[in-house]
Amino acid sequence: MVVLYALITLVPLVWILLTSIKSPPDSISYPPKVVFEPSIEGYCNLFTTRSRQTEEYIKSLPPADRRLRQPGAAQQHGGGQPLELPAALRQLADHRRSARRCSRSASA
Amino acid sequence: MSAAEQLAVAPREATPAPLARRMRGLSDRAIAWLFIAPTMLLLLAINIFPLIWTVRLSFTNFRANRPNAEVVGVGIDHYVSILTDPDIWGPMQATAHFLFWTITLQTLIGFTLAYLIDRKFRGHGFWTTLILIPMMLSPAVVGNFWAFIYQPQIGLFNYAVSFFTGIPPSSFEMLGSVKLAPWAIIIVDTWMWTPYVMLICLAGLRSIPDYIYEAAEVDRASAWRQFWSITLPMVLPFIMLAVLFRGIENFKMFDLVNLLTNGGPGSTTEVVSITLKREAFEKWRTGYSSALAIILFVAVFGLANIYVKALNAVKNR
Numbered sequence: 001m002v003v004l005y006a007l008i009t010l011v012p013l014v015w016i017l018l019t020s021i022k023s024p025p026d027s028i029s030y031p032p033k034v035v036f037e038p039s040i041e042g043y044c045n046l047f048t049t050r051s052r053q054t055e056e057y058i059k060s061l062p063p064a065d066r067r068l069r070q071p072g073a074a075q076q077h078g079g080g081q082p083l084e085l086p087a088a089l090r091q092l093a094d095h096r097r098s099a100r101r102c103s104r105s106a107s108a
Numbered sequence: 109m110s111a112a113e114q115l116a117v118a119p120r121e122a123t124p125a126p127l128a129r130r131m132r133g134l135s136d137r138a139i140a141w142l143f144i145a146p147t148m149l150l151l152l153a154i155n156i157f158p159l160i161w162t163v164r165l166s167f168t169n170f171r172a173n174r175p176n177a178e179v180v181g182v183g184i185d186h187y188v189s190i191l192t193d194p195d196i197w198g199p200m201q202a203t204a205h206f207l208f209w210t211i212t213l214q215t216l217i218g219f220t221l222a223y224l225i226d227r228k229f230r231g232h233g234f235w236t237t238l239i240l241i242p243m244m245l246s247p248a249v250v251g252n253f254w255a256f257i258y259q260p261q262i263g264l265f266n267y268a269v270s271f272f273t274g275i276p277p278s279s280f281e282m283l284g285s286v287k288l289a290p291w292a293i294i295i296v297d298t299w300m301w302t303p304y305v306m307l308i309c310l311a312g313l314r315s316i317p318d319y320i321y322e323a324a325e326v327d328r329a330s331a332w333r334q335f336w337s338i339t340l341p342m343v344l345p346f347i348m349l350a351v352l353f354r355g356i357e358n359f360k361m362f363d364l365v366n367l368l369t370n371g372g373p374g375s376t377t378e379v380v381s382i383t384l385k386r387e388a389f390e391k392w393r394t395g396y397s398s399a400l401a402i403i404l405f406v407a408v409f410g411l412a413n414i415y416v417k418a419l420n421a422v423k424n425r
Contacts (some may be wrong), residue, residue, distance in 0.1 A: 001219075002221060002225055002229070002233055003233050005217075005239065006238045006239045009242060009299060011301070013245075029262070030261060031267060032267050
């Protein structure tokens, strides 16, 4: 009885563990796949990408330094340090690229 | 002067004279207060102060999204309007329904499990650990992944139900239908917190000394009779304690409900804490929601006190 209960309660947990190592198409397939090719894409993206935006979207953003250098821009941000937006965006794009590499090597 | 004496004197002499004079003036009690003070200050700042501030806000028309607007005291208007509002019974009923079923299911399943585990079958330690896992997860994680499992098209739950009963899997939505949504939350809460009740019951069962059972055996009491006359009365305080903990927790249940249905569909699963959130952070009626929070606090506090009285009566029987 106890063993049966333990096994039943563990089903959702095991399912989430399995889903964590599925590729995106596998994780939303119907009927649910129990046998699949494991991929660590999810973990790769989790630890390398800090944004869900695509690289194209981030590139299409207007260069932030132009806006920030306008007179009075500093006051808009409370007069503190000007935001280091371009550097942060470049970092994001780099993360994105490394994530791609990561997932490619994982599927290879 | 021997070396030992020198060592004993050294710290006293090493302390700078003014500090030593000052420190010597402190009594033990004062020093104790000095050491407790940081913790007390912290507790006052993060526990007591917000509570008092909430009480203060509940008598005003303060709105948190308009910090510069003039704050006017409105007396007990908020309390009157909440307590005379017939709509407040919707969330109250949802809470009562949730509370009743979660506590019933958790106590029944939890006690049964504890009773079975107490028989000490092979590898019971291992299985107990496995059963305890859901309790250790963060409610945020549990809410999110159960929302994924309940997903009507691709979710595991609908698939499993259709696999065993033959109902088409997309014909029902656990989180989207008025009838099933409360039960979806009850299932998740039961799944998550039954181990907790089980743990407390197990502690109670383990605390029953074996010699009572041996005496009952000598008196030729049947297993059934032993259960009703020894096991149940002696575990009852523990079960009641578990019910108290789960009751208080589930009265203010917020995390799971917020993640799974957010009070929906409509307001079928809107428990009081969700109402509170909607009033405070969607309608921004901070004063009104503070009053509601105080009313809930008083209600839980009163009910819990009555319950503790009953618990003590059972314990001293």
